[in-house]
Amino acid sequence: MPKAATSRKPEKRANLSSPKTTKKAAPKPEKVDSSTFLDVEEAIREYEDRKASQLKAIKKVDKETLREMLYQMVLGRHFEEKCAEVYRMGKIGGFCHLYIGQEAIAIGTMLSLNKDDMVITSYRDHVQAMVKGLSPESVMAELYGREGGCVKGKGGSMHMFSKEHHFYGGHGIVGGQIGVGTGMAYAAKYKRTGQVVLCFFGEAAVNQGIFHESLNMAELWGLPVIYICENNRYGMGTSQKRAMSARSIAKKAESYEMANEFVDGMDVMAVRGATRRAVERARNESKPTLLEIRAYRYMGHSMSDPGNYRTREEILKYQERDPIILFKDSLKEAKVLNEKDFDEIEQRAVEATASALKFADESPYPSESELLTDVLA
Amino acid sequence: MATMTIRDALNQALREELIRDENVFIMGEEVAEYDGAYKVTRGLWKEFGDKRVVDAPITELGFAGLGVGAAMAGLRPVIEFMTWNFSILAADQIINHAAKMLYMSGGEFNIPIVFRGPNGSAYQVSSQHSQALEAMYANFPGLKVVMPSNAADAKGLLKSAIRDDNPVIFMEQERMYGMKAEVPEDEDFTIPLGVADVKREGTDCTIVARSMTVPMALEAAEKIKEQFDVSVEVVDPRTIKPLDIDTIANSVRKTNRLVIVEESHSFASVGAEISHQIMDSAFDYLDAPIKRISTEETPMPYAKNLEALALPSVDKIIAAVKEVCYL
Numbered sequence: 001m002p003k004a005a006t007s008r009k010p011e012k013r014a015n016l017s018s019p020k021t022t023k024k025a026a027p028k029p030e031k032v033d034s035s036t037f038l039d040v041e042e043a044i045r046e047y048e049d050r051k052a053s054q055l056k057a058i059k060k061v062d063k064e065t066l067r068e069m070l071y072q073m074v075l076g077r078h079f080e081e082k083c084a085e086v087y088r089m090g091k092i093g094g095f096c097h098l099y100i101g102q103e104a105i106a107i108g109t110m111l112s113l114n115k116d117d118m119v120i121t122s123y124r125d126h127v128q129a130m131v132k133g134l135s136p137e138s139v140m141a142e143l144y145g146r147e148g149g150c151v152k153g154k155g156g157s158m159h160m161f162s163k164e165h166h167f168y169g170g171h172g173i174v175g176g177q178i179g180v181g182t183g184m185a186y187a188a189k190y191k192r193t194g195q196v197v198l199c200f201f202g203e204a205a206v207n208q209g210i211f212h213e214s215l216n217m218a219e220l221w222g223l224p225v226i227y228i229c230e231n232n233r234y235g236m237g238t239s240q241k242r243a244m245s246a247r248s249i250a251k252k253a254e255s256y257e258m259a260n261e262f263v264d265g266m267d268v269m270a271v272r273g274a275t276r277r278a279v280e281r282a283r284n285e286s287k288p289t290l291l292e293i294r295a296y297r298y299m300g301h302s303m304s305d306p307g308n309y310r311t312r313e314e315i316l317k318y319q320e321r322d323p324i325i326l327f328k329d330s331l332k333e334a335k336v337l338n339e340k341d342f343d344e345i346e347q348r349a350v351e352a353t354a355s356a357l358k359f360a361d362e363s364p365y366p367s368e369s370e371l372l373t374d375v376l377a
Numbered sequence: 378m379a380t381m382t383i384r385d386a387l388n389q390a391l392r393e394e395l396i397r398d399e400n401v402f403i404m405g406e407e408v409a410e411y412d413g414a415y416k417v418t419r420g421l422w423k424e425f426g427d428k429r430v431v432d433a434p435i436t437e438l439g440f441a442g443l444g445v446g447a448a449m450a451g452l453r454p455v456i457e458f459m460t461w462n463f464s465i466l467a468a469d470q471i472i473n474h475a476a477k478m479l480y481m482s483g484g485e486f487n488i489p490i491v492f493r494g495p496n497g498s499a500y501q502v503s504s505q506h507s508q509a510l511e512a513m514y515a516n517f518p519g520l521k522v523v524m525p526s527n528a529a530d531a532k533g534l535l536k537s538a539i540r541d542d543n544p545v546i547f548m549e550q551e552r553m554y555g556m557k558a559e560v561p562e563d564e565d566f567t568i569p570l571g572v573a574d575v576k577r578e579g580t581d582c583t584i585v586a587r588s589m590t591v592p593m594a595l596e597a598a599e600k601i602k603e604q605f606d607v608s609v610e611v612v613d614p615r616t617i618k619p620l621d622i623d624t625i626a627n628s629v630r631k632t633n634r635l636v637i638v639e640e641s642h643s644f645a646s647v648g649a650e651i652s653h654q655i656m657d658s659a660f661d662y663l664d665a666p667i668k669r670i671s672t673e674e675t676p677m678p679y680a681k682n683l684e685a686l687a688l689p690s691v692d693k694i695i696a697a698v699k700e701v702c703y704l
Contacts, residue, residue: 182443374480
């Protein structure tokens with residue numbers, strides 16, 4: 001890793017070097033399709049292919065946006081790695097579900113929204129909250145359970161909210177937010193606000209009744225909602241293979257005659273493209289879409305997960321197709337940025353995270369009088 | 378004042394609130410084209426159309442969740458459960474989402490929603506359709522729980538519930554929909570949540586009753602007056618949560634005796650809570666141990682005689698009053 005172009009003492013960074021394997025001639029990968037479980041070798045073979053398609057998509061987007069996308073991804077990565085570090089120091093309590101490896105999804109989906117579009121997600125919510133506009137300070141202070149947190153220290157890791165930024169939480173019951181997100185879209189249609197809803201959940205939530213009940217109503221009533229299944233392959237420690245009779249999540253939408261798309265969650269541009277198609281459908285036709293976006297969670301389900309259900313080797317191989325490294329390489333190849341620009345982006349992320357940690361550390365604990373407030377309006 | 382049934386009083390409250398606030402909408406099974414399983418929403422779909430009165434599929438968890446999200450984003454949903462028994466399917470959305478949203482969002486998102494429908498037993502509908510669930514919902518901070526016992530209260534309380542900025546559990550009683558009473562016709566007639574009502578004044582014994590057991594308690598009070606010349610006061614909390622314990626305690630300080638009658642099971646019931654709160658606030662005024670009449674600790678049987686045996690009754694109430702009055 002090159003040194004940062006600053007006199008600041010560099011923080012420990014994520015390993016975002018390009019993989020050596022990408023220079024090899026890769027055999028032509030089979031078409032990525034949600035009907036098959038991708039194995040690790042296939043995943044790596046995809047790298048070059050994915051980059052080619054990413055390069056094409058990059059040409060249609062302005063440099064400013066592309067750099068911002070990369071910055072948000074790098075910030076998400078650094079922020080979450082710091083979370084793991086301070087969690088181990090006991091500064092964050094309770095559950096803490098990290099997003100590392102899935103950054104392309106939050107960034108690819110949310111950066112093409114209007115400011116007042118609504119977002120709701122599960123408990124793996126730190127990065128979504130920041131991309132929607134919450135400051136890293138308010139998210140980190142919430143993780144610390146401090147007064148300066150976005151919800152005053154009352155929600156913690158799983159419950160980030162901000163009315164100002166149209167971020168509807170941070171929900172702790174697997175799948176529960178799918179029903180709530182459906183209702184948000186119902187309100188948008190009822191009030192003719194023109195807003196659309198992005199409703200995120202993991203693949204394990206798809207086995208819950210609320211997923212099916214919500215999709216049925218959304219299609220039946222034409223609601224402007226995009227259901228985004230972040231398929232990170234594991235519901236806690238149980239792989240999708242062991243939990244779901246059907247392989248394709250995207251195709252489940254067809255039971256409800258709903259538009260759907262399978263998306264490669266390692267390619268931020270593919271995520272962006274699919275989301276924009278779905279957002280257009282929601283905004284112009286008031287129709288829902290189910291996106292299955294396949295990613296891979298590098299970390300445990302939560303910080304307390306020892307990860308005995310998969311091998312270190314499997315994780316390492318996935319890391320070789322890292323969405324940030326891929327995007328960085330593509331942007332360099334497209335001459336959108338050079339290594340120095342990337343260093344600056346990384347340094348910005350390091351500084352934003354450091355500032356968040358400092359803010360959280362200095363923010364006081366909530367006053368004891370807060371215990372009994374906000375129970376009833 | 379007009380004389381009307383509880384069913385019509387509820388209907389009038391819904392209609393007036395639909396007119397008053399365009400963010401109010403009604404959703405539930407059979408509420409629109411069918412006119413409501415118990416006709417509480419009769420005529421509303423014809424008057425207000427598809428947007429305001431919406432037939433939902435049989436998908437309780439789904440439409441409860443939809444209601445929570447719609448409330449979060451600025452609407453005021455009135456969600457009908459055909460009966461509260463079916464709300465158990467939706468409990469995750471009511472308890473984990475509606476009740477906790479304001480708190481866990483640090484005050485950012487309140488949930489102005491009413492969940493309503495009939496609670497408790499009906500006429501021989503057996504175990505899965507005869508449950509009184511108020512104690513379960515009252516256990517969770519963040520929910521209000523309302524149980525009217527006559528037409529005027531039904532109207533005034535439902536209007537307040539719809540205007541309230543919190544999730545309100547509004548529990549009616551199928552056996553009571555046809556009961557008539559005088560109801561104020563003023564469009565601004567409301568009854569504040571959290572205020573008990575003394576349904577009958579008396580000096581010798583207090584009965585706290587709610588929903589279906591209020592008319593039973595009033596009948597029992599009449600009979601006791603006739604037979605034993607004992608003067609019974611009947612207090613109806615009307616709102617289970619927040620509970621107006623002061624009105625109940627003041628009554629107990631006057632009568633020194635308390636009988637609690639409820640349709641729910643006795644274990645961990647609202648009656649148990651009232652009993653505890655009275656011990657806390659009026660222990661020294663009690664001249665006899667508090668007595669409770671609840672539904673027997675058994676799922677509801679179908680057979681008519683067994684069903685009657687399981688439920689509270691006027692005779693059971695009279696026996697309890699005699700016991701606390703040492704008659």
